[in-house]
Amino acid sequence: MEQHRIVSQDKWLAAQKAHLAEEKALTHARDALAEKRRALPWVKVEKRYSFDTPDGRKTLADLFNGRSQLIVYHFMLGPDWEAGCIGCSFVSDHMDGALMHVEQRDVAYVAVSRAPLGKIEAFKKRMGWHFKWVSSFGSDFNFDHHVSFTPEQRATGRIDYNFQIHETKEPGFDSDEMPGVSLFYKDEAGDVFRTFSAYGRGVEPLIGAYDLLDITPKGRDEEHGMTDWMRHHDRYDNPKHESGGCCH
DSSP states (O other): OOOOOOOOHHHHHHHHHHHHHHHHHHHHHHHHHHHHHHTSOOEEOOSOOEEEETTEEEETGGGGTTOSEEEEEEOOOOTTOSSOOHHHHHHHTTHHHHHHHHGGGTEEEEEEESSOHHHHHHHHHHHTOOSEEEEOTTSSHHHHTTSBOOHHHHHTTEEEETTEEEETTSTTOSSSBOOEEEEEEEOTTOOEEEEEEEEGGGGGGGOHHHHHHHTSTTTTOOSSOGGGTOOOTTSTTOSSOOOOOSOO
16 A cells, blocks of 8 residues: 555544535435436336246246335356356345345345256355345346346347447456346336346445445555455455456
8 A cells, every 4th residue: 555645633634524525415416316216217017027936936026025116136147157256246245134124114125047046045055145036047037137148149249238238348248147236116006117227336335345445545455346356255265266257
């Protein structure tokens, strides 16, 4: 870490106050953006999606579990993958503690991956997670939400992700799976609506550890991104650290 500027207590306090004004402006701007997000138009989900779950086949409407709002985390774990994405695992490490509170606000949460349920259950057990995680294997769900890509799509050299077209030669984009989060609402008639989706760095608000790192002197201390240092949480003490570039 480079030598940092050292000042008197008075100058330190003046700098803190000036920064606080910017922090407050950002807080107000974030609140205003959240209002705009809630005001975005919705689209009705017309297709009947179904998922493999530990309790049998379930529809998208079933995943609400008696609530009117549903958060779906698009977890990168493809049918042929040996383990879940390191970045998605980092996100998921934050979920269980938060959900005990979130579920009190009429919100359900579920992770969805294309891997078969058995592979999901095995990795979930390894990581010690308890949130609901289901398989969309054999379904169009991941493809319709632009987080999974067929070999034919990748062969074109262009994929539709995060509401824009990317060249697969871009770092991080030559993958059959990508991360994201989608939000849904179910009305009293049982109709389901997609209200919002975010991809790439748009899922960072789910990562509390980054908020902690952002207030430290070194910050995130990443040269190329999270995979500079991040590992599955049961691999940090392993001298043969695994690494991966599955998220960007």
